[in-house]
Amino acid sequence: MRPQLSIGMKLTAWYAACMAGALCMLGALAFFSMRHSIHSTVDEQLHDRMTAVRQSVEKSLRKGDIDVLRAELDEDSELRPQTDLLQIWDDQGKLIYQSASLKAGGLPPPANVSRADTMWIGRTPVRVLQSSIMLNQRLYYIQVAVWMEEFYEALDRFLGRLLIFAPLALLLASALGYWISRKALAPVDDITLAAQQISAHNLSARLSVPRSGDELQRLTETLNQMLRRIEEALERITRFSGDASHELRTPITVMRTRVELALRHPRTPAENHGTLEQLHTELIQASQLLDNLMLLARADSGAEQLRITPADIEDALKEVLAQVSPLAGEKGVSLHSVLPGHPVWIVADRPMLQRLFLILIDNAVKYTPASGRVSVALAVANGLTTVSVKDTGIGIADEDLPHIFDRFYRVDKARSRQPGAGLGLSIGRWIAEAHGGSVRVESRPGEGSTFEVVLPAKASPPGHGDTEKAAVEAESPN
Ligand SMILES: Nc1ncnc2c1ncn2[C@@H]1O[C@H](COP(=O)(O)OP(=O)(O)OP(=O)(O)O)[C@@H](O)[C@H]1O
Numbered sequence: 001m002r003p004q005l006s007i008g009m010k011l012t013a014w015y016a017a018c019m020a021g022a023l024c025m026l027g028a029l030a031f032f033s034m035r036h037s038i039h040s041t042v043d044e045q046l047h048d049r050m051t052a053v054r055q056s057v058e059k060s061l062r063k064g065d066i067d068v069l070r071a072e073l074d075e076d077s078e079l080r081p082q083t084d085l086l087q088i089w090d091d092q093g094k095l096i097y098q099s100a101s102l103k104a105g106g107l108p109p110p111a112n113v114s115r116a117d118t119m120w121i122g123r124t125p126v127r128v129l130q131s132s133i134m135l136n137q138r139l140y141y142i143q144v145a146v147w148m149e150e151f152y153e154a155l156d157r158f159l160g161r162l163l164i165f166a167p168l169a170l171l172l173a174s175a176l177g178y179w180i181s182r183k184a185l186a187p188v189d190d191i192t193l194a195a196q197q198i199s200a201h202n203l204s205a206r207l208s209v210p211r212s213g214d215e216l217q218r219l220t221e222t223l224n225q226m227l228r229r230i231e232e233a234l235e236r237i238t239r240f241s242g243d244a245s246h247e248l249r250t251p252i253t254v255m256r257t258r259v260e261l262a263l264r265h266p267r268t269p270a271e272n273h274g275t276l277e278q279l280h281t282e283l284i285q286a287s288q289l290l291d292n293l294m295l296l297a298r299a300d301s302g303a304e305q306l307r308i309t310p311a312d313i314e315d316a317l318k319e320v321l322a323q324v325s326p327l328a329g330e331k332g333v334s335l336h337s338v339l340p341g342h343p344v345w346i347v348a349d350r351p352m353l354q355r356l357f358l359i360l361i362d363n364a365v366k367y368t369p370a371s372g373r374v375s376v377a378l379a380v381a382n383g384l385t386t387v388s389v390k391d392t393g394i395g396i397a398d399e400d401l402p403h404i405f406d407r408f409y410r411v412d413k414a415r416s417r418q419p420g421a422g423l424g425l426s427i428g429r430w431i432a433e434a435h436g437g438s439v440r441v442e443s444r445p446g447e448g449s450t451f452e453v454v455l456p457a458k459a460s461p462p463g464h465g466d467t468e469k470a471a472v473e474a475e476s477p478n
């Protein structure tokens with residue numbers, strides 16, 4: 001497993017590596033330019049000396065007098081007894097002059113090079129420049145040289161210091177780099193620590209935002225926004241499960257009480273039959289509630305998928321009307337419909353759409369008193385299919401209108417009078433939106449309400465395209 005380094009350590013390591021590279025380059029550059037500058041200065045001196053020696057040699061040897069030359073050079077050499085390094089060779093390889101300072105060990109015989117070079121006399125470095133001169137049909141070689149020991153010692157000292165101070169500078173710079181990176185990243189540690197303190201129990205806590213205007217401020221703001229979204233989602237889930245268990249407890253308690261009462265005293269078969277009928281009704285309501293809760297849970301998790309096929313919406317609506325009609329009749333509410341009289345094809349999940357129509361028509365009948373009227377209309381215009389459900393019922397107050405599509409929301413007056421859990425409209429809206437449509441409502445308390453479902457895109461009837469089944473993943477309802 002690779003070791004996990006902190007960002008501070010990684011930054012420092014990168015910084016130290018770059019710094020080491022830069023120091024190496026700088027050190028090498030300084031060392032070689034210093035050496036080059038020493039060599040150029042020395043070479044310049046050598047060239048000057050060579051010019052002077054050549055003049056003397058030319059002057060003396062032209063006359064053919066080697067002894068005079070020696071005497072002249074010796075005299076000159078006495079002025080610089082230690083530093084005058086000079087040798088003259090003839091073309092037979094015979095040394096015809098050697099300055100006093102070279103007597104202990106001379107320069108090697110001349111090679112065929114004309115530029116200055118470093119050589120060694122024993123263990124001592126010398127910079128040698130050699131040149132040849134033709135006089136009286138004879139070739140002479142002149143070698144002038146300079147002791148380099150001191151220069152190279154100075155260079156070595158410089159290199160030694162470089163090797164000591166460069167690592168020290170690197171160490172210091174790395175420590176400084178680490179300190180700076182820790183300082184710059186300290187707010188990240190604060191954020192991490194604060195984030196670790198936040199759990200499901202204190203989701204309302206927020207990270208303190210540094211007003212630095214940099215990435216860290218943006219990061220904390222983004223984390224806080226994420227926390228707010230998580231808190232809202234958790235609140236929704238908690239409310240949903242609380243409401244769901246509350247709604248389920250009521251029918252279960254009622255059923256339990258009925259069964260306990262029935263068991264307590266001996267009863268006639270007719271009485272038992274009556275109890276069973278009541279239990280059956282309550283079981284139907286409880287299983288409808290469970291069915292609704294499961295649909296919402298599946299929709300939330302994205303597991304609920306629409307089975308889209310071309311569907312005759314007029315026929316689907318007729319079936320729902322036939323289903324609700326006895327209920328409306330029982331309640332004394334008249335049910336009317338205005339249908340086009342021919343099939344209207346749209347691409348939809350037919351059972352789901354029927355569920356949506358049932359929710360709206362059931363509400364309309366439920367919240368309309370006896371002798372009221374419910375009218376259902378289907379119209380197609382501009383490629384949009386509109387189903388409206390209008391009633392002359394109790395209506396909805398303006399302050400309740402924005403909430404009636406929320407889960408478990410019921411207008412209080414209705415809650416006391418009518419059965420239901422307040423899930424119908426939230427499921428209905430999800431179904432409409434999952435089909436790419438919407439549900440609108442207009443209502444006046446005491447006068448009635450109109451719910452309108454608008455669905456997009458008409459489809460061709462089966463056999464005219466659009467016939468393949470498709471599954472569409474739908475967004476979850478709120
Ligand atoms: N046609 C309507 N007229 C008056 N109020 C309505 C109408 N439709 C809905 N409402 C109000 O909106 C609330 C939410 O409706 P929704 O269908 O979601 O729940 P419900 O009918 O109370 O219960 P459920 O549908 O789960 O059995 C209702 O409780 C009612 O107060």
Ligand SMILES: [Mg+2]
Nearest residue numbers: 363420424425
């Ligand atoms: Mg309802």
